[in-house]
Amino acid sequence: MRWEELDREPCSLARTLSVVGDRWTLLVLRECFLRVRRFEEFEQRLGIARHVLADRLKKLSDAGVLEKVPYQERPRREEYRLTEKGLALYPVLQALLDWGDAYMSGSEGPPIIRRHKSCGHAMHAVQTCSECGEPFGARDIVAELGPGAQGEMLPSGIASPKGSTAK
Amino acid sequence: MRWEELDREPCSLARTLSVVGDRWTLLVLRECFLRVRRFEEFEQRLGIARHVLADRLKKLSDAGVLEKVPYQERPRREEYRLTEKGLALYPVLQALLDWGDAYMSGSEGPPIIRRHKSCGHAMHAVQTCSECGEPFGARDIVAELGPGAQGEMLPSGIASPKGSTAK
DNA sequence: TTGACAGGTTCCGTTTCGGAACCCATTCTA
DNA sequence: TAGAATGGGTTCCGAAACGGAACCTGTCAA
Numbered sequence: 599m600r601w602e603e604l605d606r607e608p609c610s611l612a613r614t615l616s617v618v619g620d621r622w623t624l625l626v627l628r629e630c631f632l633r634v635r636r637f638e639e640f641e642q643r644l645g646i647a648r649h650v651l652a653d654r655l656k657k658l659s660d661a662g663v664l665e666k667v668p669y670q671e672r673p674r675r676e677e678y679r680l681t682e683k684g685l686a687l688y689p690v691l692q693a694l695l696d697w698g699d700a701y702m703s704g705s706e707g708p709p710i711i712r713r714h715k716s717c718g719h720a721m722h723a724v725q726t727c728s729e730c731g732e733p734f735g736a737r738d739i740v741a742e743l744g745p746g747a748q749g750e751m752l753p754s755g756i757a758s759p760k761g762s763t764a765k
Numbered sequence: 766m767r768w769e770e771l772d773r774e775p776c777s778l779a780r781t782l783s784v785v786g787d788r789w790t791l792l793v794l795r796e797c798f799l800r801v802r803r804f805e806e807f808e809q810r811l812g813i814a815r816h817v818l819a820d821r822l823k824k825l826s827d828a829g830v831l832e833k834v835p836y837q838e839r840p841r842r843e844e845y846r847l848t849e850k851g852l853a854l855y856p857v858l859q860a861l862l863d864w865g866d867a868y869m870s871g872s873e874g875p876p877i878i879r880r881h882k883s884c885g886h887a888m889h890a891v892q893t894c895s896e897c898g899e900p901f902g903a904r905d906i907v908a909e910l911g912p913g914a915q916g917e918m919l920p921s922g923i924a925s926p927k928g929s930t931a932k
Numbered sequence: 933t934t935g936a937c938a939g940g941t942t943c944c945g946t947t948t949c950g951g952a953a954c955c956c957a958t959t960c961t962a
Numbered sequence: 963t964a965g966a967a968t969g970g971g972t973t974c975c976g977a978a979a980c981g982g983a984a985c986c987t988g989t990c991a992a
Contacts, residue, residue: 600950611858615861636939648941649941686868694782697853702780709775711908715907742880744875744876746876751876753810768980789949817948817949840969
């Protein structure tokens with residue numbers, strides 16, 4: 599596959615990466631979740647080249663992840679805000695953050711801690727099964743072809759809908 | 766910040782992206798979780814340029830996410846396997862997959878479904894608080910400076926350890 | 933009239949990527 | 963015993979993306 603065709607791949611991961619999978623996009627979104635909204639502030643906090651920032655903000659807006667909302671007229675100025683679709687990326691950031699906290703923190707510990715408003719504790723994310731509520735890891739899941747599948751998507755030895763599960 | 770210095774940023778997200786944040790790495794890891802292990806199979810399934818693949822596999826091995834294990838001698842052949850550190854990236858892939866299923870699937874539905882071995886249901890991931898077990902979203906969390914913090918990391922208006930919480 | 937501010941766009945030189953060709957040790961096949 | 967196949971790369975070239983700096987565009991204040 600080529601990079602520009604990622605969004606047409608029959609794979610939700612590839613399609614997601616076609617939106618957030620390049621060099622700066624997830625860092626821009628980190629700032630969005632920290633309530634950064636204006637061009638200059640993104641630029642200052644990230645140290646990103648201006649035209650690259652402009653490109654990323656445009657692509658995220660086109661994808662419906664951010665929206666431009668005017669905050670003054672004359673001269674017209676607009677800021678970038680997360681949409682619901684953008685807010686739904688929070689678990690992605692959480693998962694990246696948790697892995698970094700666990701494997702990339704120095705001896706001092708993580709640079710930022712997250713506090714759960716309702717219970718008041720410093721926390722990290724635990725992924726649980728939407729159906730039974732139990733925590734799970736890579737070894738607890740099998741992949742199967744779904745309704746939107748096409749062609750040879752799973753390597754040999756992996757379960758298909760009607761086949762047997764992989765050993 | 767510049768891209769080559771990402772791993773020295775005081776931010777777990779930036780540090781994680783220094784390992785998995787470039788064009789092909791997460792797709793390579795998707796294949797790893799589908800039990801793809803050999804150079805040729807990565808190449809065929811991804812359609813990635815060979816030297817880019819070689820570079821990504823080397824970087825992931827250097828980072829301790831994959832390890833090369835010999836599967837035959839004479840001629841010596843090695844395959845790439847996820848380490849525990851690599852397996853710990855599963856929540857990242859899950860989160861990306863869930864967002865793609867929710868926002869990037871066509872009318873047919875998601876191309877791959879995940880089945881939870883222990884409960885038997887097709888499932889997606891739900892992130893819950895490690896402390897109280899409740900599901901949470903972006904609006905339920907506040908960020909605070911942690912032990913590894915340095916300098917101006919949070920935008921004005923965001924809580925610091927001793928300050929008040931952001932509105 | 934000049935300067936500042938916010939939000940870009942343009943230009944240029946350096947990296948990275950995509951695609952194809954080539955390399956190398958070993959084993960299989962004719 | 964020659965030649966092809968296999969698996970895992972490396973090398974080379976032109977195209978695309980990036981980093982940095984300069985420039986542009988409304989509007990308002992001094």
